Amino acid sequence: MPETTLTAPAPGAVLTPDQISVEAVYFGVRVVTCEDGDPLLALGTHDRRRALAAWSRYAREVAGERLRDYLSLCAPNCAAPWCTRYGCRTAESVVEPIWAVFRAPDPTAGQDPESVWYVELADPETPGALPVMCV
Numbered sequence: 001m002p003e004t005t006l007t008a009p010a011p012g013a014v015l016t017p018d019q020i021s022v023e024a025v026y027f028g029v030r031v032v033t034c035e036d037g038d039p040l041l042a043l044g045t046h047d048r049r050r051a052l053a054a055w056s057r058y059a060r061e062v063a064g065e066r067l068r069d070y071l072s073l074c075a076p077n078c079a080a081p082w083c084t085r086y087g088c089r090t091a092e093s094v095v096e097p098i099w100a101v102f103r104a105p106d107p108t109a110g111q112d113p114e115s116v117w118y119v120e121l122a123d124p125e126t127p128g129a130l131p132v133m134c135v
């Protein structure tokens with residue numbers, strides 16, 4: 001079997017999906033959290049159901065919680081005064097499709113070289129941009 005040589009990407013370089021380290025992969029969806037465990041990202045998809053399925057498994061296995069608790073979603077038939085006025089916090093309302101570029105940290109730009117990547121919002125036309133679902 002040929003040996004794979006991993007070369008570190010240049011500072012600030014756009015990372016390919018294979019170069020983005022993730023915490024888990026469920027149902028083919030790559031799941032990561034940013035600092036402090038929030039926000040939660042699903043890489044490579046704009047499919048809400050796939051992202052929610054992957055996050056649901058992630059919440060159970062990593063946090064030992066149901067996704068509803070992990071994301072502080074409202075219970076069915078929620079009647080909280082704030083919610084009746086402004087709408088409930090649901091999986092539909094908190095999940096957002098975005099495009100993002102993942103880059104290697106650039107210490108000359110003041111970024112922590114120990115970070116595995118930095119993520120930036122992008123347009124679909126941005127070179128290296130990936131579809132990402134974001135909470």
Ligand SMILES: [Zn+2]
Binds near residue numbers: 080083087089
């Ligand atoms: Zn509510």
